[in-house]
Amino acid sequence: DGGITQSPKYLFRKEGQNVTLSCEQNLNHDAMYWYRQDPGQGLRLIYYSQIVNDFQKGDIAEGYSVSREKKESFPLTVTSAQKNPTAFYLCASRPTSTSYTDTQYFGPGTRLTVL
Amino acid sequence: RKEVEQDPGPFNVPEGATVAFNCTYSNSASQSFFWYRQDCRKEPKLLMSVYSSGNEDGRFTAQLNRASQYISLLIRDSKLSDSATYLCVVIRMNRDDKIIFGKGTRLHILP
Numbered sequence: 602d603g604g605i606t607q608s609p610k611y612l613f614r615k616e617g618q619n620v621t622l623s624c625e626q627n628l629n630h631d632a633m634y635w636y637r638q639d640p641g642q643g644l645r646l647i648y649y650s651q652i653v654n655d656f657q658k659g660d661i662a663e664g665y666s667v668s669r670e671k672k673e674s675f676p677l678t679v680t681s682a683q684k685n686p687t688a689f690y691l692c693a694s695r696p697t698s699t700s701y702t703d704t705q706y707f708g709p710g711t712r713l714t715v716l
Numbered sequence: 717r718k719e720v721e722q723d724p725g726p727f728n729v730p731e732g733a734t735v736a737f738n739c740t741y742s743n744s745a746s747q748s749f750f751w752y753r754q755d756c757r758k759e760p761k762l763l764m765s766v767y768s769s770g771n772e773d774g775r776f777t778a779q780l781n782r783a784s785q786y787i788s789l790l791i792r793d794s795k796l797s798d799s800a801t802y803l804c805v806v807i808r809m810n811r812d813d814k815i816i817f818g819k820g821t822r823l824h825i826l827p
Binding site for chain 2: 632634642643644646651689691695697703704705706707708709710712
């Protein structure tokens with residue numbers, strides 16, 4: 602089955618600890634994205650990567666870090682510098698092309714709670 | 717002005733009714749348009765693409781009005797299972813391929 606997987610589904614951490622969220626895709630998509638969603642709010646872009654070994658900051662990158670060592674994987678680290686990390690984190694991927702029909706597909710998300 | 721705007725709702729609609737909502741965008745360079753559906757505590761899922769010629773999929777119809785810079789979603793014969801938040805997405809297909817999500821419109825179908 603082709604798709605995007607995120608693990609774990611629920612994650613609890615103590616304040617001050619770094620935590621890494623996993624995102625894997627087997628869709629052969631070039632681009633991958635991380636979003637954060639707070640209750641009743643829209644999606645906010647944290648980081649994105651359009652090609653292996655390259656990534657760019659989104660609108661709210663402070664307190665987060667990413668890596669893109671493999672096409673299939675785009676892990677997100679929530680560092681202790683992130684002031685309000687409790688949120689729903691969504692990973693997405695998209696083929697990089699000029700086709701106007703290509704859009705993003707999302708993983709099931711990780712709900713992070715910092716205690 | 718926000719680049720993509722939606723009425724947050726909620727729209728409370730009786731089962732079987734027809735409901736429509738719009739999404740406006742401000743950048744005329746926008747080229748691709750989509751509607752996503754998001755259920756509570758789940759990920760957004762692609763509902764349908766929006767083409768200039770209109771797009772129909774069963775009870776759902778999406779339209780694009782480039783002159784007035786908005787897209788619309790019409791749901792006919794609404795079902796209880798249509799209750800969700802509907803997000804519009806606009807993509808600018810240039811060097812940065814910027815993807816902008818609206819904040820969503822909440823729809824509640826009432827029995």
